[in-house]
Amino acid sequence: MVDSKANSEPGLVRRLTLTHAVLYGVGVTIGAGIYVLVGVAAGRSGMYAPLGFLIAAIAMGLTAASFAELGTRMPVSASEAAYVEAAFGRRWLTTAMGLLVVVTATISAATIAAGSVGYIGIFVPLPTHWIIIGVVLSMGAVSCLATTQSIMFAGVMTLIEVGGLVLIITAGAGQDGDVITRLPEMIPSAFDSVAWAAIGGTTLIAVFAFIGFEHLVNIAEELKEPNHTLPRALFITLGVTAVLYMLVIWISVVAVPPAELASSPAPLALVFQRLTGLPLFYMSLIAVVATLNGIVVHMIMIARVLYGLASQGNLPKHLAHVNQTTRTPIVATGYAVVAILILTIAVSLDGLADLASQGTLIIFAAINLALIVIKARNEDAPTGVFLCPRWMPYAGLISSSLVFLVSLLS
Numbered sequence: 001m002v003d004s005k006a007n008s009e010p011g012l013v014r015r016l017t018l019t020h021a022v023l024y025g026v027g028v029t030i031g032a033g034i035y036v037l038v039g040v041a042a043g044r045s046g047m048y049a050p051l052g053f054l055i056a057a058i059a060m061g062l063t064a065a066s067f068a069e070l071g072t073r074m075p076v077s078a079s080e081a082a083y084v085e086a087a088f089g090r091r092w093l094t095t096a097m098g099l100l101v102v103v104t105a106t107i108s109a110a111t112i113a114a115g116s117v118g119y120i121g122i123f124v125p126l127p128t129h130w131i132i133i134g135v136v137l138s139m140g141a142v143s144c145l146a147t148t149q150s151i152m153f154a155g156v157m158t159l160i161e162v163g164g165l166v167l168i169i170t171a172g173a174g175q176d177g178d179v180i181t182r183l184p185e186m187i188p189s190a191f192d193s194v195a196w197a198a199i200g201g202t203t204l205i206a207v208f209a210f211i212g213f214e215h216l217v218n219i220a221e222e223l224k225e226p227n228h229t230l231p232r233a234l235f236i237t238l239g240v241t242a243v244l245y246m247l248v249i250w251i252s253v254v255a256v257p258p259a260e261l262a263s264s265p266a267p268l269a270l271v272f273q274r275l276t277g278l279p280l281f282y283m284s285l286i287a288v289v290a291t292l293n294g295i296v297v298h299m300i301m302i303a304r305v306l307y308g309l310a311s312q313g314n315l316p317k318h319l320a321h322v323n324q325t326t327r328t329p330i331v332a333t334g335y336a337v338v339a340i341l342i343l344t345i346a347v348s349l350d351g352l353a354d355l356a357s358q359g360t361l362i363i364f365a366a367i368n369l370a371l372i373v374i375k376a377r378n379e380d381a382p383t384g385v386f387l388c389p390r391w392m393p394y395a396g397l398i399s400s401s402l403v404f405l406v407s408l409l410s
Contacts, residue, residue: 015148016223018232021216023155025237028297029212030161034248035115035268035290041205042253043262045198047185050250052202053209057242059403060210062396063364064238065388066371067214068231072385073374075220075230078308080363085312087370095314097366101305104359106336108211109298110343111356116291118265122284132344139292140337143299146326150300157293164286165244168268171275172251179254186250200406207357207403209245212294213237214364215301218308227384251275299336306332354407361404368397 016024041049070083081098085091113136117128124131143150172179188195216233223229252261252271264270272283307329310319323330371393381387 014222014224014226016219016229018229020148020152020155021219021223021229021233022236022240023152023158024219024297024300025213025216025233026162026240027154027158027212027293028215028301029210029237029241030158030165030244030290030294034165034209034245035119035161035287037115037205037209038249038252038271039262039264039267041202041209041249042256042258042267044205045195045202046258047182047253048188048195048199049202049253049258050186050246051188052199053206053242053245053249055199055203056206056210056403057238057245059203059396059399060207060213060238060242062392062399063368064213064234066368066393066396067217068234068386069388070367070371070374071217071220071230071234072227073381075217075223075226076308078305078312078314079217079220080367081305081309081314082312083367083370083374087373091314094312095309097363098305098309098314100359100363102302104211104356104363105215105298105302105305106339106343107356107359108208109295109302109336109340110347111208112291112294112298113340113344116288116295119269119284119287119291122266122269122280123288129345133341135292135295136337136341136344139295140299140333142296143303143337144323144326144328144330144333146328149326150296150328154293154296154300157289157296160286161290161293162244164268164272164283164290165248167283167286168251168272168275169244169247171272172247172255175255175275179251182254183250197409200409203403204354204357204407206245207360208354210238210241211356211360212297213241214360214367215297218301218304221304221308227386231386295340299333299340302336302339303329303333306335358404358407361400361407364400365397365404368393368400372397 041052045052071079074082074086076082078098080101081094084097085094113132116135117131120131142153213234216230220226220230255271255274261267266280266284266287268287269280269283273280306315306319309315310317319332321331322328375390
């Protein structure tokens, strides 16, 4: 018998446009990627750091095509789990994939929350744990708003954080020409195994920096015309992010010695100060906005995955409850907030960025494999689906697997 109560539950609403989607995608990606981890990347491979970001961008681009096709075939929440279910038909595998997405995103959000303390501490002289509690709970409240409201809030913060990166790029471009003349220093000798090993370590960090663009598929159920909007949003997000990262990381290692950059608790604020002579205050304020934004958009995504898993019958039904007023999954959002808060306070986050990257690479490999299996059936795709070439998911699977193997050896 069909559960009448389940049928009476309100669902998610298709309200989000391409602008909403790109603001969400850029916001979930950039906040963590550059403001928190630029110093780590510089410390791992110095002047070669931009090359690690380029390699990661290429690997991410191949997988983005697979997400675009699968996301238009199945525009639902808990998307990765739905793709695995469609390909392999194994309930346990579906649930495992969905939970891996949740765990990886929770680690990512906790890493951002911990990284925000260095910037927020400049303005708020409170103990670290109180800053974390205030940040996580306040951003949790924002993520409970109606989706258009929470994403527009995140969108405004996205424009501010991108503006901060543009300021650094503009300031760097106006310097004495080192940004151009030192470009050959970015490429190591083909036989320098130590340099290439360091670049491999940076590539893993860069994967963490790119985490976010794929989360767009988890709001596909709330996108207007997802067949058109989703692929465009995925590629625009990845392209904008890759260009900004490459420029900012190169300007950073040229402006500040990599070792000094690696030891700074607020690396981009230091770069801004070195380039402009202005106090740390200005860029630190923008960095606070960026990190808060990263936390909000991760919370939104985690809640949608939990909601989707529950709607598919893979998790308890109460996680699929949608608030009548905001039309958002309030219960699932609450679980996301609590998990992020506990992880940030109770667990040492040293090295968890690497762990989040490895989890993401496993997810990417699985998604590419799922598309390979679905395409091998030669079933007719629904009308309007974005179709990537047959070779592309194979390339995405190989590239994700190779970066994962390099991470284990680094």
